[in-house]
Amino acid sequence: MNCSSETFLHLDNLLDNIAENGYCIIENAISAELIAQLQQQCEAQETQFQHAKIGRHQDLQQASAIRSDKTKWFNGDTAAETSYLALMERIRVAINQNFYLGLFDYECHFAIYQQGDFYKKHLDAFKGKSNRVFTTVCYLNTPNQGGELLIYPEKGKEPLAKVAPKAGTLICFESERFPHEVLAAGSTRYSIAGWFRKNNSSANFVDPNQ
Ligand code: OGA
Ligand code: MN
Numbered sequence: 001m002n003c004s005s006e007t008f009l010h011l012d013n014l015l016d017n018i019a020e021n022g023y024c025i026i027e028n029a030i031s032a033e034l035i036a037q038l039q040q041q042c043e044a045q046e047t048q049f050q051h052a053k054i055g056r057h058q059d060l061q062q063a064s065a066i067r068s069d070k071t072k073w074f075n076g077d078t079a080a081e082t083s084y085l086a087l088m089e090r091i092r093v094a095i096n097q098n099f100y101l102g103l104f105d106y107e108c109h110f111a112i113y114q115q116g117d118f119y120k121k122h123l124d125a126f127k128g129k130s131n132r133v134f135t136t137v138c139y140l141n142t143p144n145q146g147g148e149l150l151i152y153p154e155k156g157k158e159p160l161a162k163v164a165p166k167a168g169t170l171i172c173f174e175s176e177r178f179p180h181e182v183l184a185a186g187s188t189r190y191s192i193a194g195w196f197r198k199n200n201s202s203a204n205f206v207d208p209n210q
Contacts, residue, residue: 009087011094014172018095018134023151023173025163030087030138035168037080039140042110042190048072049112067119069182071109071193084108084192088136091172092196095134101198103133108194110140113147113185121152124195125175132175132195139165139191146186152179165189 009029017024042049049070053063074081088106096103113119125132137149143165150159154177163171173180175195 009090009170011090014091014170015094015098018172018174019098022177023161024171025161026170026172027166028168029170030084030168032168034080034083035138035140037078038084038110038192039167039190041078041080042072042112042140045072045110046070046112049110065120066122067182068117069111069113069119071111073107073109074192084138088194088196091136095196101133103196104199106194106196108136108192111191111193113182113189113191115146115187116184117182117189118184119182121150121179121181123176123179127176130175131197131199133198134196135171135173135175135178136194136196137171137191138194139167139169139189141188141190142166143185143187143189146184147189148183150181150183152181154178165191 010026014024014026014029017026049072051064052067052069052071074085076082076085085106085108088108092103092106095101124130124135147165149161149163149165149171151161151163151171151173152158153160160178163169
């Protein structure tokens with residue numbers, strides 16, 4: 001069992017679920033202390049968050065019909081960010097060792113959904129057009145209501161999973177495979193969304209989330 005004093009991350013569980021289903025939902029994956037530090041950082045830095053743009057050719061107005069949350073990219077300049085990135089690095093190495101995927105790095109941002117904010121059904125990566133391989137989502141608080149994540153199968157309208165955000169829950173799924181959406185938040189919702197990436201030397205792609 002992979003378990004240190006800093007984290008509860010159970011890598012075996014995560015790898016088994018990914019191998020079987022292509023996604024995993026792990027409650028209490030990360031220590032309450034680290035989650036609280038990351039959540040406090042979001043609150044303290046809220047003025048630095050920006051409305052997300054989607055796709056290079058879309059303007060902010062178009063993007064806001066698709067998603068209304070605000071984000072801030074990690075830059076690794078707080079101890080909490082560094083600790084979180086160290087956990088993600090352990091997952092990256094474990095996925096590479098088990099699935100030979102050659103994931104070469106990880107990028108992530110904080111996201112704040114205020115009451116009513118949403119992110120319509122979307123894919124994080126399109127085949128051959130992105131270097132994003134696995135998506136991670138980590139919840140930093142437990143909103144009273146709303147803000148559920150719906151994960152859909154590749155084909156079909158019925159969700160595979162409906163996840164009520166809960167502090168410490170970590171979700172990981174194949175970025176090209178699972179459309180997903182965030183229902184309107186009922187109260188402020190703090191999270192981290194991130195992507196394990198492969199090296200795409202052709203660089204001839206449009207990243208749907210940039
Ligand atoms: C995203 C995303 C899901 C969530 O940021 O791309 O789909 O539950 N987030 O926050
Ligand atoms: Mn997404």
